[in-house]
Amino acid sequence: MANTLYLGIVGVGGVGTALLEQLGRLSNPPKLVLLSRSTKTLVAQTPSYSHSIPFEAWEIAAAAPSITTVDALAPEDTAAYLGSAPGRSILVDNTSDLTLAKAYPIFLKQGISVVTPNKKGFSADISLWNDIFASAADGNALVYHQATVGGSLPVLSTLRDLMATGDEIVKIEGVLSGTLSLLFDTFMPAIGKSDAKWSSLVAHALQIGFMEPDPRDDLNGMDFARKLTILARVAGLQVTGPESFPVTSLIPNELLSLPLSAEGIAQFMLELPNYDEDMEVAKLKAEEEGKVLRYIGSIDVSTGEIQVGMRHLDRDNPIANLKGSQIVSIYTKRYGANPLVLKGGGGGGEVTAMCVMSDLLKVMEGLA
Known part of the structure; x- marks a missing residue:
């Protein structure tokens, strides 16, 4: 259980859907315990975190056994849920939401790593940029945002x-x-x-x-x-x-x-x-x-x-x-x-998802 990585994904549009497909091809993927879109969130039943959400389209994932659908969670609640998992957690933010980006320090201070193509947090006021990376260091968490610049280019x-x-x-x-x-x-x-x-x-x-x-x-x-x-x-x-x-x-x-x-x-x-x-x-x-x-x-x-x-x-x-x-x-x-x-x-959905997946694999390796 200690080596299990727990994953939360926010944003299930073109990039999020393509990422789910790519995750489904992994031989040893992280355990998906939270999947969220603008108005609803899917969570694996707690407190055991023994169940996982399937890497499928939203409608299929929502119908899976032991999956609960709730109203969209605030960033602080999402961080609390992922932070309570019995192992290291990762947030993947596929949105362009500045509110969620401003909450990255909350996740990182709890040791929740962040992977995202969201430019808003990394291009907003310099104080947020500094807070993001300081919080990552404090929480011994990782931050990867390759897809924020250049599409598929490294x-x-x-x-x-x-x-x-x-x-x-x-x-x-x-x-x-x-x-x-x-x-x-x-x-x-x-x-x-x-x-x-x-x-x-x-x-x-x-x-x-x-x-x-x-x-x-x-x-x-x-x-x-x-x-x-x-x-x-x-x-x-x-x-x-x-x-x-x-x-x-x-x-x-x-x-x-x-x-x-x-x-x-x-x-x-x-x-x-x-x-x-x-x-x-x-x-x-x-x-x-x-x-x-x-x-x-x-x-x-x-x-x-x-x-x-x-x-x-x-x-x-x-x-x-x-x-x-x-x-x-x-x-x-x-x-x-x-x-x-x-x-x-x-960019494009599949290409951007590929960049996000590449960053996610780096985080998984770094947390292993």
Whole structure:
């Protein structure tokens, strides 16, 4: 019993469902004793924790014997339940919930390790970042959040490995949004030309499900900025938050006041074509320099300067030739002028779940 690992999973959407499928293939998985979504939570009957929830879709898992369905638990109650298990416990948070992320220290102080793709806690105020890792040390727990940056790319682990072996990070730059990568490459390809209007490309990306349900969540640059904040902190910078550095929004100023509702989204898409000329002007300026327009982020570690926004790049620049994928170039003292480049596809439910599973396996190994 002492060697048994107890698992709680919060979030059973695309990532959570794919993770359950992947967990079901393990020969020696942890014991799943809590499975939670927005309004309901499944728990294995206590106090023995002898039963486990099957790694199945929610409806099947809820129908299993000795499984109790209760209203969604508050983070503190979830921590209390997992902390009472007769062995080491792990929380997997598949949500984007800031409230749960703010509670990570509660879990960690009780020795409950945390695995998550949730960017909110690691890009919020620096005090929470510091509290998370201090609490992990106090509780002898582990924290893994590889999937918060770069989708399937091992960006954070690579940065940590470089620094752990004594290398010095000089600069980091790249594209951390598959959506914006695709939009800009189609709007202004490195090879050839495109007459497509910006608003039509946004509408198409939204239609095929390549954007967030509210396209403004992609176009305002803040998701990109959260990822850059995490990168900067791993590189050793005490960045207070994503609002502390310049982020260029692709939302016209005149449309910023539209409500965050279905009606607001519809109105935004209806009015966006009226501002296509702004992007055409930006494209023309890049063309006049013989370059292409791209949306990138950069971190100068030596000066602490961080920026997210549109830049003019040479057509043979690796970043200029992306097609919906992500890329991170890491300049270090050892690598000199030739950066270490990580490039690949973005996220998606199965890919993100794979990253979460990889982190979970590391935690399981570390707790064994």
